[in-house]
Amino acid sequence: MDKPFAITLNPGSSLANHTGSWRTMRPIYLDRLPPCNNQCPAGEDIQGWLFHAESGNYEKAWRHLTRENPFPAIMGRVCYHTCESACNRGKLDEAVGINSVERFLGDEAIKRGWKFAPQETESGKKVLIVGAGPSGMSAAYHLRRMGHAVTVMDAGPYLGGMMRFGIPKYRLPREVLDAEMQRIIDIGVTVQLNSKVDSVLDSMQAGGFDAAFLAVGAHIGKRAAIPSGDAAKIVDAISVLRSMEGEDKPMLGRRVVVYGGGNTAIDVARTAKRMGAEPIIVYRRTRDKAPAHDFEIEEALQEGVMVKWLSTIKQAGDSSITIEKMALDDDGFPQPTGEFETLEADSVVLALGQDVDLGLLNDVPGLGVKDGVVEVGLNMMTGHPGIFAGGDMVPDRRNVTVAIGHGKKAAKNIDVWLRGESVHPEPKHDLALFERLNTWYYSDAPKTVRPTLDIIRRQSTFEEVQGGLNETNALFEARRCLSCGNCFECDNCYGVCPDNAVIKLGPGKRFKFNYDYCKGCGMCVSECPCGAIKMVPEEN
Amino acid sequence: MSELQTVSFYQTGTFTVGNRLLKQEERSVQANMQRTNSLNSGHRACQGCGEALGARYAIDAAMNASNRQLIAANATGCLEVFSTPYPETSWQIPWIHSLFGNAAAVATGLAAAMKVKGKSDVRVVAQGGDGGTTDIGFGCLSGMFERNDDVLYICYDNEAYMNTGVQRSSATPGAARTATTMPVGERPGNSFGQGKFLPAIAMAHEIPYVATATVADLRDLEAKVVRAMSFRGARYIHILVPCPLGWGSASNDTIRLARLAKETGLFPVFEAEYGEIKSALAIRRPLPVEDYLRPQKRFAHLFGKNLAVDTIARIQAKADKNIRKYGLLAKEAV
DSSP, rough: OOOTTTSSSSSEGGGSSSSGOOOEEEEEEEEOBBBHHHHTTTOOOOOHHHHHHHTHHHHHHHHTTTTTTOOOHHHHHOOOOOHHHHHHGTSSSSSSOOOHHHHHHHHHHHHOOOOOOOOOOOOOOOOEEEOOOOHHHHHHHHHTTTEEEEEESSSSSOOTTHHHHHHOOTSHHHHHHHHOOOOHTTTEEEEOSSSOOOHHHHHHHHTSEEEEEEEEOOOOOOOOOOOOTTTOOOEHHHHHHHHSSSOOOOOSSSSSEEEOOOOOHHHHHHHHHHHTTTTEEEOSSSSSOOOOHHHHHHHHHHHEEEEESSEEEEEEEESEEEEEEEOOOTTTTTTEEEEEEEEEEEEEOOOOEEEEEOOTTTTTTTTEETTTEEEEOOOOOOTTTTTOOGGGGSSOSHHHHHHHHHHHHHHHHHHHTTTTOOOOOOOOOOOOOOOOOOOGOOOOOOOOOOBOOOOOHHOOOOSBOOOOOOOHHHHHTTTOOOOOOOOOOOOHHHHOOOOOEEOOOTTTOOEOOTTTTTTOOOOOHHOOOOOOOOEEEEOO | OOOOOOOSSSTTTSSOOOOSSSSSGGSSSOOOOOOOSSBBBTTTOOOTOOHHHHHHHHHHHHHHHTOEEEEEEOOSSSHHHHOOOOTOOOOOOOOOOEEEHHHHHHHHHHHHHHHTOTTOOOOOEEEEEEEIIOOOOTTHHHHHHHTSOOEEEEEEESSBBBBTTTOTTTTTTTTTOOOSOOOOSOOOOSSSSSOOOHHHHHHHHTEEEEEEETOOOOHHHHHHHHHHTSSSSSSEEEEEEEOOOHHOOOOOGGGHHHHHHTTTSSSOEEEEEEEEEEEEESSSSSOOOOHHHHTOGGGGGGGGGBOOHHHHHHHHHHHHHHHHHTTSSSSSOO
């Protein structure tokens, strides 16, 4: 080697110097669980579908969304969107309007006629679903997509269950409900309406079904013993709402007293208001203790629904009722005060909760019933092998989204059970906490508010109260997503590395580290907006 | 000043390095898979080096703006030492180093040579740290400015002589601990009222373009390099580059500290043309100077048993003065 004095090396690039050997900690990419996804009772990948919506690819967003939940247009109207309460953006300015974007996608799908891909493979197994409500139809959708032959039987004349017979039109227009139900029939689900199942075992045997999913809902209104005269008109709320769907609208009179403080009480009072009545809600506790969602109480009050808080009905006559004032005791329970008041009332509507009609389970061995609902295991299976149950008839919160989640979960487990396997759920990712985000990188952008129908039309018609977003503001709203815990390819790690030790793999392919040169400074972790990188100790 | 989002909301606007929702031509140089990587991997800068980051940001942008026809002259300093231990080099551009104090003069010579050879498309940059720029190379630099030589001079300011063991430079801030301004005695750390702010001196030469930037705002930095390259004549960009070693900060805090320097008002980010300020980057989330000082060990003596209230107030006053002088809190930048 002929080198100048004191020189021992050939000229060359510093690439020969593998600075990765300095490292004691190494960065790794990971996906964390966004709080919205973690919260969603239907198990939607919210961050995942918002990612596609952000780029304006609404069909891809809709297809991603409907992998988990086939009813975005319904969800965008009736879901209580607890995801938004969990949203990390709420700690920054305001939560992302997930529900309004979901509705936009659902409406867009109906407008553009998007369909689910037809099922191509058949498993040869048959599953019976009892109940065409949210839980049953969700299970039908998922089971059909897994290749099973699905038959849904329902006692009622229409699809939708409680979504039709419990939720008023002004919250869920029927053409929206019909469109999303039809789409499930279109992938080859058989539906038999007006077909009450009296014994699930008989029906399964008659039809040669391999498994059954029960989701009959809770349609029997609870009664309360109110001393009343013969002429007093006392009906239950769920019957009133159900009869709104038929030809014979309920005759409630002018002064309608609604007894209860849940969402059904609010729904029936607002329905009565729209029919020209003057509804008064009587509830024994206070507004903040009422189980109804506060925004629904607020909307009812705006529409002119009257409320008597801290009151119970003592007696009902043919044109008036007597109520007793209550007072909360130290433990927050209402206690009678002995103070009475008389209210004019042409009818009393009881909205005190609903029970499940469990008649179809009378002869099923092994099945457990407790507190009027069916006991199920973690896999949604009842005590009787092959019979699964979900929705309002099992012990859980009672709302549409939870029911849809049950349907999905049951479908997965029925599929596994039919194949004679057992489930090994993958461990959930760590939660993407707000503290893991670097919020500096997100532009300031307040939430987009959805339009609300004017008050006059809300008092007299069944037009939908809450409007939707248009494409421009839906896109804006989708882009407010922080993509918590999931790389959205902002290139920050690729840019901020002082050692060029991040390799950009191209659109949709994310990045990887070049550990030959990564010195482990951790800048990529600190500057990752969404917390999708973490440092782990080197093994050696 | 960088162009912030105008019409559509892009989720992260232009705060992040890249953005898949932006049009191709609106994306940053650093987001590009084919960026030059002018300062390549394998260099021997410390973990989390702000100067290595700032140099790649600036030179990649200059390469892009000059159609990859660029020569760099480098002053002695960290950047030179960690990038070119003979016979290795991390530079993927024509690059020359002569002395500590003459980078501006070497660049002047390069520019003159290109002119003689008729190569007007070949552009020249000179670069150095704050020591090589504000102290040792200051005479050559001032000469380059007053002759209006066609050179873009980039100073990577980490506020001391880091390469030789963290000695005070004329860019070291008041109260900062260095090897030569130890936190002892009645007034611990570097004294106040001395030192210089070179961007203001450069402006006094009324050269075509002067700008400041930090490694915390890439889009702004790139826009300023592009703007600088659109001029002929002497141009100066002063980039704040935190130094984990000399500042005693965590290696993952480099960008955060640069951001805090700007957000507290201690480091005004602005641009000027022909001696007049044209714009300043507004503070987005105003913060007290403590937030910037606390994570740095060079200021640890201010937060000991007795909080150095007076000294902190004095540093805050400097930030407040910057905010007033450069209009950093105004909705519409100056």
